[in-house]
Amino acid sequence: MDGGPTRSSGAHRSTRWWARRFVIASVVAVQITAVVAAYGTTHTPLGWQMFPASDEWEAEIVRVTVDGERRDIRDPWPGGVQWSTVVRNHGLADPFRRHPATYGIETTLDFLEGALEWVAHHTPDDSETIRLEAVVTYWENGRGPHRAVLVSSDREEAAR
Amino acid sequence: MIAAAARRVAALSTSIDGEGDIRAVELLRMAAGPLVILHLAPFLALALDGVAYSDRFTEPYLSVYPAVGPALYFAILWVGVAAAAFLSLGFATRVAAATTAAVVGYNLLLSRTHFSNNRFFLLVLLVGLALLPVGRRWSIDAARRRRRGLPAADSRTGLWPLLLMRFEVATVYLASGTSKLIDADWWGGTVTRLRVVQWQDAVADGGVPGWLLDIAKSPEFHSWFAKAAVLTELAIGLGLVLRRTRLGAVWLAVPFHVSIELAASVQVFSYAALAALVIWVTPEAGDRTVVIRGSTPVARLVSRSVRRLDWTGRFALTTPAGKGPLVSLVDRNGVETHGAAAVRRIASRLPLTFWVAAPLNLPPARALWDRVTARVFGPASGRPTADAAAPEPPAR
Incomplete structure (x- = not known):
């Protein structure tokens, strides 16, 4: 894409001349880094790994109460919390049936772990749940089933 | 070196x-x-x-x-x-x-x-x-x-900034294609086959016949389909970067994105990617000249089409008096074409007709088009002018 009149001569290189090169070099460096990093981390912006896998997953998620009971999160929850209302993105709203993991199972497990933690600490009216647990069954491109257990940190509201 | x-x-x-x-x-x-x-x-x-x-x-x-x-x-x-x-x-x-x-x-x-x-x-x-x-x-x-x-x-x-946009857009195709190329499950067809299996109920409800669905679920089909998809994505990315193959890459990108839109839920991606193809238009306006002579209905139609459909500013339009071919095109490298050949080349550079008209410039279709439309637009002919011997314009 060269050609056309140029603004800078070789003799005099303005601040703009250097600034343009700095911006372009920075963007190229960031972009290449993101593409490479996407092979080692989940949901990397600018990684451009489209339709990376056909993994599937399903999960049973329970509230572990202070008296040791394990209650399905679909059952009534103190404070009227509904999992599917507060956790929406990336197929996490309905974890109970087998369905595709949008950006691969690693990303889904990462999001689900974050969701357990977020919900555990954004339900102040719940004084009986000490933690949330998810038992995840997943298939990596048809291979499996594999199993993973994800656990939120303990809630201070219930421990008190 | x-x-x-x-x-x-x-x-x-x-x-x-x-x-x-x-x-x-x-x-x-x-x-x-x-x-x-x-x-x-x-x-x-x-x-x-x-x-x-x-x-x-x-x-x-x-x-x-x-x-x-x-x-x-x-x-x-x-x-x-x-x-x-x-x-x-x-x-x-x-x-x-x-x-x-x-x-x-x-x-x-x-x-x-x-x-x-x-x-x-x-x-x-x-x-x-x-x-x-x-x-x-x-x-x-x-x-x-x-x-x-x-x-x-x-x-x-x-x-x-256009250079940067081009770099980014080409990177999307190349990075995506490469990630699939080196993934054995993708290259072997497992990923695409399982996608079909996952959505087979919805596909069947959509009226796709059973026999077609059986083919679409078969490992043999996907072992070829996946390779074609990956290589198409890489060909688009590489083709866009190289000036000589850019037009073909843009042409290939159109069905590529339309098929993705039909087969998957990708929000605004397909539309954005199709719209973004305009960044590959050579950033030089009016560097081809369309010459239209006479006031016949055909001449007026070609003239009006160029005026109204040249959204990317490819052409300068002149309507000189005097005799000569009904329509001529002087390309940016000085090559002149006339009649059906000129119309074919003009149509292949207008956004609305590009996808249909561009393949008409390939040898078998070119001869057929020139013969069939010669009576309407005049016989196809072309000759390089003196300027054509000059070096190609800079790559853009």
Whole structure:
């Protein structure tokens, strides 16, 4: 894409001349880094790994109460919390049936772990749940089933 | 070898400082507004119900990222909608472009749960538009200048932001294709086959016959289909970068994105990727001349088509008196074509007819077109002028 009149001569290189090169070099460096990093981390912006896998997953998620009971999160929850209302993105709203993991199972497990933690600490009216647990069954491109257990940190509201 | 590398670096350096006419990119600007509004629609729907991002599971990229309260968040989203509308209309274009990019970027980076490749692709395009003066030709800004009696703003500008946009868009195809190429499950067809299996009920409900679904689920089919998909993606990426193959790559990208849109839910990605193809138009306006002689209905039709459909500014149009072929085209390298051949080449450079007309320039179709349409447009002929011996214009 060269050609056309140029603004800078070789003799005099303005601040703009250097600034343009700095911006372009920075963007190229960031972009290449993101593409490479996407092979080692989940949901990397600018990684451009489209339709990376056909993994599937399903999960049973329970509230572990202070008296040791394990209650399905679909059952009534103190404070009227509904999992599917507060956790929406990336197929996490309905974890109970087998369905595709949008950006691969690693990303889904990462999001689900974050969701357990977020919900555990954004339900102040719940004084009986000490933690949330998810038992995840997943298939990596048809291979499996594999199993993973994800656990939120303990809630201070219930421990008190 | 070192000398060749040095020449390439010098050529790249010259490209960075080059100037050109970017009126074609204004088409992307016009498309960007509706795409942004479509992209923001789910967030706006929640906002209308009083639900902000912070009312649901969120996961910030950075703990220091400036989070805002619901009221301000809703206001930011609506500012984004207004800015997107202004961007498409070309009203206060540069401010609108920067605001749109800022709102979309802010919202995307608020939470990792907002992540999707197609949303970041849209953001990349918006940042590119914000860096380019894309409201100088077809915009309310340009109309206001005309009404005030001011001369039209020059569509020529520094091309380095366009260079960056091209780099980013080509990287999307190349990075995506490469990640599939080195993934044994992708290359072998497992990933695409399982996608079909996962959605087979919906596909069957959509009226696809059983026998076709059986083929679409078979490992043998996918062992070939997956390779074709990966190689197509890589061919588009590589083809766009190389000037000689660019037209073919743009042509291939059209069915590629249409098929993705039909087969998968990718939000605004397909539309954004199709609109973004205009960034590969050579940033030089009117460097081909269409010559139309006479006032026959056919001459008027060709003249009107060029005037109305040349949205990327490829042609300068002249209508000289005197005898000669009904329609002629003088290409940017000086090559002249006449009659059916000229019409074929003109149609292959108009956005609306490009996809159908471009293959007509390939040998078997070319001969057939020239023979069939010779009676309408005149016999196809062409000869290089003296200028054609000159070197090719610079790669753009």
